[in-house]
Amino acid sequence: MSKYALKLYITGHTPRSLRAIENLRRICEQDLKGECEMKVIDVLEQPQMANEDKILATPTLIKSLPPPSRRIIGDLSDTRTVLLGLDLHTFEHTPMKGCE
Amino acid sequence: MISSSAQESIEKIPTGIPGFDHIALGGLPKHRTTLISGTAGSAKTVMAVQFLTAGIVMSDEAGVFVTFEESPEDIRRNMLGFGWDIGSWEKEGKWAFIDASIDPEQETVVAGSFDLGALMARIEHAVRQVHARRVSMDSLGAIFGRFADSDTVRKEMHRLAVALRRMSVTAVITAERTDEYGDIARFGVEEFVADNVIILRNVLEEEKRRRTIEILKFRGTPHQKGEYPFTISPGEGVIIIPLSAIELEQKSSNVRISSGNERFDRMCGGGFFRDSIILVSGATGTGKTLMVTEFVAGGAKDGERCLFFAFEESREQLFRNAIGWGVDFKRMEEEGRLKVICVYPEVMGLEDHFIKMKEIIREFKPNRLAVDSLSALERVSTVKGFREFVISLTSFIKHQEVAGLFTSTTPTLLGGTSITEAHISTITDSIILLRYVEIFGEMRRGLTVLKMRGSSHDKEIREFTIDSRGMHIGEPFRMISGILAGNPMHVSESEFERLETLFGEEQSR
Numbered sequence: 001m002s003k004y005a006l007k008l009y010i011t012g013h014t015p016r017s018l019r020a021i022e023n024l025r026r027i028c029e030q031d032l033k034g035e036c037e038m039k040v041i042d043v044l045e046q047p048q049m050a051n052e053d054k055i056l057a058t059p060t061l062i063k064s065l066p067p068p069s070r071r072i073i074g075d076l077s078d079t080r081t082v083l084l085g086l087d088l089h090t091f092e093h094t095p096m097k098g099c100e
Numbered sequence: 101m102i103s104s105s106a107q108e109s110i111e112k113i114p115t116g117i118p119g120f121d122h123i124a125l126g127g128l129p130k131h132r133t134t135l136i137s138g139t140a141g142s143a144k145t146v147m148a149v150q151f152l153t154a155g156i157v158m159s160d161e162a163g164v165f166v167t168f169e170e171s172p173e174d175i176r177r178n179m180l181g182f183g184w185d186i187g188s189w190e191k192e193g194k195w196a197f198i199d200a201s202i203d204p205e206q207e208t209v210v211a212g213s214f215d216l217g218a219l220m221a222r223i224e225h226a227v228r229q230v231h232a233r234r235v236s237m238d239s240l241g242a243i244f245g246r247f248a249d250s251d252t253v254r255k256e257m258h259r260l261a262v263a264l265r266r267m268s269v270t271a272v273i274t275a276e277r278t279d280e281y282g283d284i285a286r287f288g289v290e291e292f293v294a295d296n297v298i299i300l301r302n303v304l305e306e307e308k309r310r311r312t313i314e315i316l317k318f319r320g321t322p323h324q325k326g327e328y329p330f331t332i333s334p335g336e337g338v339i340i341i342p343l344s345a346i347e348l349e350q351k352s353s354n355v356r357i358s359s360g361n362e363r364f365d366r367m368c369g370g371g372f373f374r375d376s377i378i379l380v381s382g383a384t385g386t387g388k389t390l391m392v393t394e395f396v397a398g399g400a401k402d403g404e405r406c407l408f409f410a411f412e413e414s415r416e417q418l419f420r421n422a423i424g425w426g427v428d429f430k431r432m433e434e435e436g437r438l439k440v441i442c443v444y445p446e447v448m449g450l451e452d453h454f455i456k457m458k459e460i461i462r463e464f465k466p467n468r469l470a471v472d473s474l475s476a477l478e479r480v481s482t483v484k485g486f487r488e489f490v491i492s493l494t495s496f497i498k499h500q501e502v503a504g505l506f507t508s509t510t511p512t513l514l515g516g517t518s519i520t521e522a523h524i525s526t527i528t529d530s531i532i533l534l535r536y537v538e539i540f541g542e543m544r545r546g547l548t549v550l551k552m553r554g555s556s557h558d559k560e561i562r563e564f565t566i567d568s569r570g571m572h573i574g575e576p577f578r579m580i581s582g583i584l585a586g587n588p589m590h591v592s593e594s595e596f597e598r599l600e601t602l603f604g605e606e607q608s609r
Contacts, residue, residue: 075187
């Protein structure tokens with residue numbers, strides 16, 4: 001079972017969308033040890049999903065598991081910010097407090 | 101990019117917002133986005149909501165409301181007070197919300213470049229789904245506040261405006277401003293919605309709040325210029341009072357009606373005209389309320405319906421005084437020929453008074469209207485606002501063919517004119533002056549018809565007395581001059597004729 005549930009919203013297959021997908025794949029493999037369940041949603045095809053999650057900007061990454069839920073906006077090119085923003089840390093035994 | 105349709109002449113769509121289409125000379129530019137900018141509390145959201153509700157109510161046009169600030173639940177609830185049942189329109193598929201409000205528990209971090217593609221896709225989706233013709237977005241400040249990268253947001257909002265045009269919807273978007281008279285809006289938003297700008301103001305003037313709307317620009321299409329007062333009415337929302345849009349096309353009636361005093365009718369050449377506005381001016385206690393009472397009683401006697409707005413005295417006082425002059429208001433009300441409404445002027449602003457009075461006039465459909473006194477209303481307004489009020493009220497009742505009798509209290513006991521008169525004397529058809537006249541240490545009362553449009557009238561200043569049967573008009577004051585100036589002087593018989601001609605000039609001043 002995957003440890004991380006990630007949803008990535010994009011608008012069409014623009015260079016920015018592709019870049020975001022690429023960056024997320026890399027972070028998943030390198031920083032999250034591949035323990036990801038990754039879902040890519042194109043808002044042009046599924047606007048209803050974007051309504052439910054109240055998405056404005058694309059790309060938007062939502063981490064729903066493990067809690068707490070976190071959102072990252074942008075093409076995810078800034079890996080450090082992505083990891084901090086997602087409350088994800090590569091050191092598994094470090095408690096939450098120590099991370100801050 | 102912008103299609104060739106941009107080159108075509110600009111049509112307008114009527115908004116259905118009361119008064120707005122008058123000042124906009126038809127409505128909002130069709131298929132364009134108009135910026136509604138205003139300070140906090142200037143009714144931007146109400147106007148944005150009303151743009152959609154008016155479309156649904158007036159022409160069954162569906163709308164999409166994009167909220168960046170309040171939640172849809174809050175908007176649904178807040179707007180119920182205006183009688184707008186958004187929830188039921190949603191069920192009927194005439195209204196769709198795009199909830200872009202912020203979730204306070206949701207932290208968002210930016211990591212890299214982004215666009216507002218999702219917002220645009222959601223709006224497009226909703227517009228297609230309900231076949232929307234109108235879109236409202238509230239507010240720009242909230243979306244700029246959400247993202248640190250203002251340049252991106254600006255660029256994206258511009259792209260959104262273009263996309264809306266392509267979808268053939270007419271849109272409004274609200275924006276915040278910090279000063280009533282300063283930059284159009286924060287964040288330099290003029291850059292992408294520069295074509296059509298409306299400004300709402302809520303200015304504190306002499307301790308009174310005054311709401312105005314100004315169409316700053318409509319690119320390529322004309323509109324009325326300047327600020328127009330508006331009010332927010334519980335049942336209707338924003339109501340704009342289109343002052344200069346009121347046309348002076350009242351019919352003139354030659355039918356005479358009784359003033360309620362037979363002797364006075366003769367002074368006026370047979371009574372007031374059916375659709376005239378009469379101003380009665382005098383110091384406190386000269387008999388203005390008595391004249392109103394007789395005017396009302398005279399109407400009721402002739403089977404007319406009379407409406408009496410009293411802003412100075414309580415119901416009890418008025419009814420008791422009327423009994424003292426032999427007039428029974430209570431019975432007249434029971435017979436449905438009279439409605440007396442006593443309001444303390446300070447309870448609301450003048451714009452609200454106007455809306456309220458209009459409502460009551462529409463409902464009661466009077467033949468006669470009396471306002472005692474206009475000067476009391478002046479207290480709750482600015483000079484400009486008051487003048488606008490009087491013009492709006494008089495033109496409104498003239499359209500209804502209602503005879504109006506307004507009173508005005510002069511600040512000094514002897515002579516003098518009030519500010520009220522200076523502002524409205526040109527609007528009224530007839531002016532009656534009631535004055536104290538001091539003769540050999542005794543205060544007496546005098547009355548004259550200063551002006552009566554379209555009719556000959558008595559030019560003399562006559563003495564009158566008041567008793568339990570009302571007003572009794574007697575003989576003209578002879579051998580006295582300077583009554584109107586508040587400085588009565590006895591003149592000798594020999595000088596009398598010469599002075600009387602001078603006196604005539606003084607009257608017309």
